[in-house]
Amino acid sequence: MSIKIALAGNPNCGKTTMFNDLTGSSQYVGNWPGVTVEKKEGKLRDHKDVRIVDLPGIYSLSPYTLEEVVSRDFLLGERPDAIINIVDATNIERNLYLTTQLAEAGIPMVIALNMMDIVKKSGDRIDAQKLAAAFGCPVVETSALKGVGSMEVANRAIMLAQKGAHTPPQHNFSRVVEDALEAIGDQISQQVKPELMRWYTIKLFERDEKVGDYFTLSSDIKQRIDDIIADCEKQLDDDSESIITNERYEYIRQLIQNCVHKKRPGMTLSDKIDRVVTNRWLALPIFAAVMWLVYYVSVTSLGTIVTDWTNDVLFGGYITEWATAGLAAVGAAPWLEGLIVDGIIGGVGAVLGFVPQMFILFFFLSILEDCGYMARVAFIMDRIFRKFGLSGKSFIPMLISSGCGVPGIMATRTIENEKDRKMTIMVTTFIPCGAKLPIIALIAGALFPEASWVAPSMYFLGIAMVILSGIILKKTRLFAGDPAPFVMELPQYHFPAPKGVFIHMWERGKAFIIKAGTVIFVACGVIWFLSSFGFANGNFGMVEESQSLLAAVGSFIAPIFAPLGFGTWQAAVATVTGLVAKENVVSTFGVLFGLGEATEEDPMLLQSVAGMFTMVSAYSFMVFNMLCAPCFAAIGAIKREMGGWKWTGITLAYQTGLAYVMAFIINQLGSVIFLGKGFGMGAVLGCVCIIAILWLMFRSYNPNRNIPVKTVQQVN
Amino acid sequence: MKTLKTTGCNSTVTVTKINGSGAIKRRIMDMGITKGTPIFVRKVAPLGDPIEITVRNYELSIRKADADLIEVK
Numbered sequence: 001m002s003i004k005i006a007l008a009g010n011p012n013c014g015k016t017t018m019f020n021d022l023t024g025s026s027q028y029v030g031n032w033p034g035v036t037v038e039k040k041e042g043k044l045r046d047h048k049d050v051r052i053v054d055l056p057g058i059y060s061l062s063p064y065t066l067e068e069v070v071s072r073d074f075l076l077g078e079r080p081d082a083i084i085n086i087v088d089a090t091n092i093e094r095n096l097y098l099t100t101q102l103a104e105a106g107i108p109m110v111i112a113l114n115m116m117d118i119v120k121k122s123g124d125r126i127d128a129q130k131l132a133a134a135f136g137c138p139v140v141e142t143s144a145l146k147g148v149g150s151m152e153v154a155n156r157a158i159m160l161a162q163k164g165a166h167t168p169p170q171h172n173f174s175r176v177v178e179d180a181l182e183a184i185g186d187q188i189s190q191q192v193k194p195e196l197m198r199w200y201t202i203k204l205f206e207r208d209e210k211v212g213d214y215f216t217l218s219s220d221i222k223q224r225i226d227d228i229i230a231d232c233e234k235q236l237d238d239d240s241e242s243i244i245t246n247e248r249y250e251y252i253r254q255l256i257q258n259c260v261h262k263k264r265p266g267m268t269l270s271d272k273i274d275r276v277v278t279n280r281w282l283a284l285p286i287f288a289a290v291m292w293l294v295y296y297v298s299v300t301s302l303g304t305i306v307t308d309w310t311n312d313v314l315f316g317g318y319i320t321e322w323a324t325a326g327l328a329a330v331g332a333a334p335w336l337e338g339l340i341v342d343g344i345i346g347g348v349g350a351v352l353g354f355v356p357q358m359f360i361l362f363f364f365l366s367i368l369e370d371c372g373y374m375a376r377v378a379f380i381m382d383r384i385f386r387k388f389g390l391s392g393k394s395f396i397p398m399l400i401s402s403g404c405g406v407p408g409i410m411a412t413r414t415i416e417n418e419k420d421r422k423m424t425i426m427v428t429t430f431i432p433c434g435a436k437l438p439i440i441a442l443i444a445g446a447l448f449p450e451a452s453w454v455a456p457s458m459y460f461l462g463i464a465m466v467i468l469s470g471i472i473l474k475k476t477r478l479f480a481g482d483p484a485p486f487v488m489e490l491p492q493y494h495f496p497a498p499k500g501v502f503i504h505m506w507e508r509g510k511a512f513i514i515k516a517g518t519v520i521f522v523a524c525g526v527i528w529f530l531s532s533f534g535f536a537n538g539n540f541g542m543v544e545e546s547q548s549l550l551a552a553v554g555s556f557i558a559p560i561f562a563p564l565g566f567g568t569w570q571a572a573v574a575t576v577t578g579l580v581a582k583e584n585v586v587s588t589f590g591v592l593f594g595l596g597e598a599t600e601e602d603p604m605l606l607q608s609v610a611g612m613f614t615m616v617s618a619y620s621f622m623v624f625n626m627l628c629a630p631c632f633a634a635i636g637a638i639k640r641e642m643g644g645w646k647w648t649g650i651t652l653a654y655q656t657g658l659a660y661v662m663a664f665i666i667n668q669l670g671s672v673i674f675l676g677k678g679f680g681m682g683a684v685l686g687c688v689c690i691i692a693i694l695w696l697m698f699r700s701y702n703p704n705r706n707i708p709v710k711t712v713q714q715v716n
Numbered sequence: 717m718k719t720l721k722t723t724g725c726n727s728t729v730t731v732t733k734i735n736g737s738g739a740i741k742r743r744i745m746d747m748g749i750t751k752g753t754p755i756f757v758r759k760v761a762p763l764g765d766p767i768e769i770t771v772r773n774y775e776l777s778i779r780k781a782d783a784d785l786i787e788v789k
Contacts, residue, residue, distance in 0.1 A: 250750075382777075
């Protein structure tokens with residue numbers, strides 16, 4: 001018999017550690033259908049027929065957040081055979097709140113009282129037997145970090161699942177509420193299975209909107225239920241949802257007075273660390289130091305060494321040589337060799353070159369997250385980022401994006417709020433990444449040889465675009481709606497588990513290699529084909545790049561860029577190849593000017609480029625390439641993190657659109673101001689664009705939240 | 717009317733009422749901030765917002781805008 005066990009618990013309760021402990025290496029990570037919430041599954045160690053499903057970390061089973069809805073749908077829709085409810089024993093009061101809700105799902109449940117080692121060390125006592133009696137289900141003391149008790153929990157769950165006896169909810173509410181629940185129960189007893197009775201009566205009492213998804217009630221019954229609720233609300237002077245929440249906590253408070261014996265110590269170690277780390281004066285310097293260290297090691301020093309090695313030695317050297325030699329040995333056609341060596345190995349290699357760097361970065365991020373510092377980062381930075389619609393945790397993806405946008409986008413995983421996460425993904429690649437530096441170097445060297453302000457101006461532009469986009473997007477329909485309150489737990493610091501850190505790092509890295517790799521693989525093949533083939537002398541075949549299909553495409557799309565000041569087919573082609581990797585912009589110019597493998601410092605290339613642009617159009621070209629859709633690797637990462645093409649499309653359209661408008665304004669108005677061009681139609685349109693942007697930024701917009709708050713204050 | 721937002725650091729207060737409705741109110745209450753719960757205000761973030769509080773023996777960070785919904789005494 002195959003058994004399905006759900007793992008449920010609060011965030012930071014050690015759920016992931018327990019999951020890793022139970023499943024070993026048999027994990028599968030994906031998304032819940034249709035949403036970007038991560039779904040993890042695995043087989044229980046040594047039990048091929050037992051499947052463990054890791055539910056998202058949640059505080060409650062309310063109908064409001066994506067994670068909670070996903071969990072509810074799983075519990076009610078798929079009916080797992082048992083629930084393992086992991087309870088952080090060091091934070092038992094709030095953790096048991098979810099337990100009271102899980103108990104109502106009518107599924108056999110085992111409570112894993114996790115982190116008991118820490119509780120015992122601090123001298124506190126928890127009476128597990130009393131707890132078990134109160135909830136009517138087995139309670140097992142565990143310490144997932146040390147691998148203690150996990151298997152016992154699983155075995156208990158299997159036993160319960162085989163018996164099939166569900167855990168009846170034992171907790172009860174005050175007389176008034178129980179009477180109301182009973183009255184509601186009488187109304188629906190025909191439609192609901194007995195084990196789900198408690199769940200649905202409570203949900204109906206809470207006026208839960210999602211209950212309608214499961215069964216329909218006649219308007220007559222609805223009215224009667226409404227009357228029952230209204231009556232109870234009047235008696236207790238509160239709304240029904242709050243009544244239930246209050247009563248659950250009241251029940252727990254009484255329960256733990258009996259079961260938990262706290263020795264009230266002075267400050268815990270965590271408190272002592274926090275006194276320094278989130279101190280008013282020290283917090284920002286410490287934060288800067290930590291970020292600098294992470295950035296320096298993973299992007300600058302160690303990261304560059306391994307990335308250079310992968311790019312130049314592994315892919316540029318060994319693999320290319322082997323492939324060339326191998327293909328020559330089997331007598332492959334030159335076009336096939338070109339496709340494999342230049343197209344695929346070159347392109348995919350350029351992307352995979354980032355993998356080691358990403359692994360190092362994810363390693364650090366996993367540590368920061370596991371030890372509890374990430375929550376403090378959000379605490380420290382929230383004030384600044386909230387101003388433009390982002391959250392405190394958006395800082396880290398942006399910092400990383402200045403090295404490479406791919407890990408930057410993937411680092412948005414640490415942002416729980418979905419809107420904040422999507423917004424961060426949309427704006428994070430505006431920060432110039434390492435691969436965009438050669439473009440800046442080329443343009444600056446060719447047209448602004450004396451000016452030292454050009455490169456820094458690109459960073460300021462990137463930051464300005466992040467802020468501008470945040471303010472504008474926050475006011476659009478995409479991000480409108482109920483803003484979620486920023487109520488965030490600051491978990492106790494603890495030493496990260498090495499195994500967990502490595503699994504975490506590997507999962508993220510692996511996903512990138514597989515998913516982004518497939519997109520890039522195809523894209524590189526296509527671009528290579530377009531740039532190598534074309535019509536020459538009436539025949540279709542391999543041609544020089546200047547006669548290729550890509551050049552034809554370039555000439556075709558060049559007029560689009562004409563209003564931006566760089567309507568030449570070379571600039572158009574360079575921009576398109578920049579999609580494969582931004583460094584390609586420079587090397588494409590090299591090829592198109594017949595200089596072969598040119599670098600951004602080549603004097604011939606600088607001269608040719610200087611001849612093609614004016615100072616204004618060059619700056620415009622640079623701005624467009626900084627802001628437009630990122631490279632395929634980053635697009636792949638965006639698609640993965642956005643969970644589908646719809647939001648990927650929105651993101652790319654927004655980025656490219658903004659790039660176009662910015663470059664347009666710079667070219668049109670720049671030409672008037674610096675090149676003495678007459679103030680014509682283009683300049684007028686440029687001014688219109690500026691006014692439109694300012695309007696989008698400063699138009700009045702009332703997010704829904706202010707309305708109820710204000711009314712309440714006026715009434716009082 | 718005194719709210720959690722206007723409560724000074726290092727003081728303990730008791731929740732009397734939670735304003736707002738729907739998702740915001742539920743989220744605040746789900747985190748254990750319910751009527752009659754004692755709350756200790758620990759500190760304010762370096763840039764003045766959010767604040768850090770202790771409720772039901774754990775640490776919670778909450779924005780001042782949300783803290784303003786919580787009436788205390």
